[in-house]
Amino acid sequence: MDTNRKLTDITDKKPRTTSYKYSFRLNEEQNIRFKELLCKSVLEHNRSRFIVKRIFSEEFVVVKRDPSKVQFVARLNDFYFQFQKLANNCAPVKAI
Template sequence: METKKQNKGGRPALDDPAKHRHVLYLNERDNARFLAQWEQSGVESKSRFIAARIFGEPFRVVKVDKKAVDYCTRLTEFYAQYRGVAVNYNQIVKALHSNFSEKKALAFLYKLEKATQELKEINAQVIALTNECKEQWLPK
């Protein structure tokens, strides 16, 4: 007969558990330097960060430019609004032709055309600024 292993519960045991603990004391200046380097590394655990430094693993620095992230977020929002205008454009033209006389519809279409040209110029400026931002700030 086979004997069944009884489940003890809890997490499964690791093959090579980390059992050894070392204590390190730092003064205020060194602690500030340590915390700055740890934050730049992007590693979540301080102990893994220390072990990586001791054993010579490469030091990875992750920097997030808040302004570039904000710019990309706002650009995405603007593009969504721009697409919304494009979707509504056809509906406006149909509504003008069905609800107004030919003369009034043409007058409104003329105003719509002017607003569309302004929107096109703004879009060209946004594209130019985005390309400038990409050239200047994004890594190559």
Template sequence: MEHNRSRFIVGRIFDETFRVVRADPTKQRYLVRLNEYIAQISRVGNNYNQVVKAINTCLSRNMLPRQIDTLVACTRELKALSEQVLELTKRLREEWLKE
């Protein structure tokens, strides 16, 4: 702490420019949640592979179309959610870069 203070004083004496860095707790929370979301997507991908394997090995030909339709619907929903997260991340990144 003392080192920073003396550096500040010396900088002021010699008229250096200063860059103010401010901590944004919102950014930190968002990044933590984003990392959690990415980890969840990874787990969903693993589960997805297991479901496809189970569909291919265990289900009868009569049940197959209905199960695949359900899987496709869930995949579309997950894709839409991922696109929303991506768009939000892009907007927040632009906001944070303005600072």
């Protein structure tokens, strides 16, 4: 009976890469600025990825969302679906 099995043999997982963890503190002004930058970025759900991209000056995209455009697109979709319903209702009449 072999009791010296490796963990990778049992789970068939690749070994983990080395990672390092850092922590830092911000004062009130810095925290407000950090949150503003985080909200402007696309990566607002992933703080650690945002911080890494900022530290190493990697490019990240800022997307500004306009609520009026979202409402317009929703109404446009509703309008489209009304035409689709009308076409579906007229199709059996055409067949006659």
